[in-house]
Amino acid sequence: xxxxxxxxxxxxxxxxxxxxxxxxxxxxxxxxxxxxxxxxxxxxxxxxxxxxxxxxxxxxxxxxxxxxxxxxxxxxxxxxxxxxxxxxxxxxxxxxxxxxxxxxxxxxxxxxxxxxxxxxxxxxxxxxxxxxxxxxxxxxxxxxxxxxxxxxxxxxxxxxxxxxxxxxxxxx
Numbered sequence: 001x002x003x004x005x006x007x008x009x010x011x012x013x014x015x016x017x018x019x020x021x022x023x024x025x026x027x028x029x030x031x032x033x034x035x036x037x038x039x040x041x042x043x044x045x046x047x048x049x050x051x052x053x054x055x056x057x058x059x060x061x062x063x064x065x066x067x068x069x070x071x072x073x074x075x076x077x078x079x080x081x082x083x084x085x086x087x088x089x090x091x092x093x094x095x096x097x098x099x100x101x102x103x104x105x106x107x108x109x110x111x112x113x114x115x116x117x118x119x120x121x122x123x124x125x126x127x128x129x130x131x132x133x134x135x136x137x138x139x140x141x142x143x144x145x146x147x148x149x150x151x152x153x154x155x156x157x158x159x160x161x162x163x164x165x166x167x168x169x170x171x172x
Contacts, residue, residue: 009048009079009089013040017071028037028067028107033093034170036075037109041089043079044114048087049125053113056086056168059145063149065095065106072096082143085122086114088142110145 012034021032038055045053067073073095080090093107115125130139147164150156156163 007045026069040077041111048079049115051115060110080138082128
């Protein structure tokens, strides 16, 4: 299986925030944003694996900035690391200023997907080769995030989480 780059999975979805998608103070519902991010992330994971993918977890979501009614919202998703059958997808959410057209980062999230066959059984996915500095940082962080999730779920002993453990080791 040939390795792929993060760029090959890049998915960009742009849409407008409509009145039916907002809360009483005219900001985009968090659940609506989560659904948009899930769709973009699933496309990115499918582009990387070329298989059916299912959402395994929503690892992190940061609602840093409200997204007002009428905003143009862009969700960018790229696979940040591929494991055996799972893929971490990193998402950045941007809002476009109505007057200047400048984009500002509003939110970010990290989802995990698993590639499956037609019967729902996990299948192997290609390795990911990071190219940019940001992709390398996200790639390295993905292993620590995976180890933390496994430790918290009781599926890995803390002593086995070498990369995670390394960030807490202090040399005198």
